[in-house]
Amino acid sequence: MAENQSMLPSLLDPSFGIPTDVTFQIMGVEDLDNQSGQEKEVMLGEVHGHKIILGLFSPVFKRGFFGPAKESKDLIPVRQTTLEAFKLLIDFIYSKDINLKPLTLLEIFDVVNLAEKYDIPKLMEKLKTQVKGYPVKMENVMEVANTANQFSQFPDVSSALMIRCAEVIKESLKTSEKLLQFATDQSGTGNEEHILKLMTMIKLPNSTCENCRQVDCLNGKLITRSDQFYVGCKMSISKDSVTYWPSYGTGVNGQKLYTVKDLPQNPGNNTQCTVQITDSDNENGPQLAMHVLYHNNYTFCYKCE
Numbered sequence: 001m002a003e004n005q006s007m008l009p010s011l012l013d014p015s016f017g018i019p020t021d022v023t024f025q026i027m028g029v030e031d032l033d034n035q036s037g038q039e040k041e042v043m044l045g046e047v048h049g050h051k052i053i054l055g056l057f058s059p060v061f062k063r064g065f066f067g068p069a070k071e072s073k074d075l076i077p078v079r080q081t082t083l084e085a086f087k088l089l090i091d092f093i094y095s096k097d098i099n100l101k102p103l104t105l106l107e108i109f110d111v112v113n114l115a116e117k118y119d120i121p122k123l124m125e126k127l128k129t130q131v132k133g134y135p136v137k138m139e140n141v142m143e144v145a146n147t148a149n150q151f152s153q154f155p156d157v158s159s160a161l162m163i164r165c166a167e168v169i170k171e172s173l174k175t176s177e178k179l180l181q182f183a184t185d186q187s188g189t190g191n192e193e194h195i196l197k198l199m200t201m202i203k204l205p206n207s208t209c210e211n212c213r214q215v216d217c218l219n220g221k222l223i224t225r226s227d228q229f230y231v232g233c234k235m236s237i238s239k240d241s242v243t244y245w246p247s248y249g250t251g252v253n254g255q256k257l258y259t260v261k262d263l264p265q266n267p268g269n270n271t272q273c274t275v276q277i278t279d280s281d282n283e284n285g286p287q288l289a290m291h292v293l294y295h296n297n298y299t300f301c302y303k304c305e
Contacts, residue, residue, distance in 0.1 A: 085110035219304035
């Protein structure tokens with residue numbers, strides 16, 4: 001079966017020797033006069049195929065070519081799509097490698113529309129997977145969400161795109177305050193409905209910082225008490241302690257990160273905390289016990305960001 005599928009792309013090559021038996025004429029419109037608004041139908045291009053191949057992959061093509069009300073013509077006009085989208089549809093059926101990355105969102109949804117129209121679930125699944133990796137950034141997240149909602153009639157792909165938008169917002173705005181401010185900023189922009197949907201998809205973080213466990217984040221602040229250490233807490237060497245241990249503060253790859261592995265023991269000036277040292281070049285660094293207080297200087301400060 002795999003060998004047979006590998007031959008499919010060759011069928012569209014005239015030199016292969018098996019001619020196509022159906023031609024799709026992709027129709028569009030162009031303005032005749034901008035002032036009058038009159039339009040003229042024009043042919044954007046032609047796409048060729050084999051009825052038997054198309055019928056095997058699509059029940060819609062099968063009914064159209066081989067059903068009781070089959071199409072007797074070999075020249076079929078296709079409207080309300082683009083030439084590029086229809087070519088991608090045919091290329092997918094013929095097992096050609098298709099690249100959706102250069103497409104705009106609107107162009108992707110043109111292909112989505114064809115995948116549903118011709119009932120090709122494997123193509124729909126591929127499109128759903130593609131939009132999960134669509135390059136969404138905070139600069140365009142609301143524009144993407146707006147487009148996704150415009151095509152809510154295709155829930156699989158539209159929902160996947162909305163989830164991607166929600167993920168980007170949550171990754172970029174890590175606190176409830178920032179999320180609420182971003183939502184407030186959308187007021188009066190026409191994005192109110194979209195931001196409401198996105199906010200319901202985002203599980204708002206706790207009002208306390210996940211690292212220092214304080215409402216007001218203590219990032220960069222000294223850790224002065226044993227009960228301020230938590231297993232998994234991220235820390236860096238304090239400024240004063242670097243004086244004693246220069247190599248512990250920074251490495252060739254920047255500031256080193258310390259993660260608490262065991263809680264401090266032996267309260268007092270000899271209190272020690274077992275930590276794992278990592279940096280950008282070594283995610284599984286060594287573990288060692290370090291003094292929490294050394295020469296009257298607190299060793300660690302929180303590294304929450």
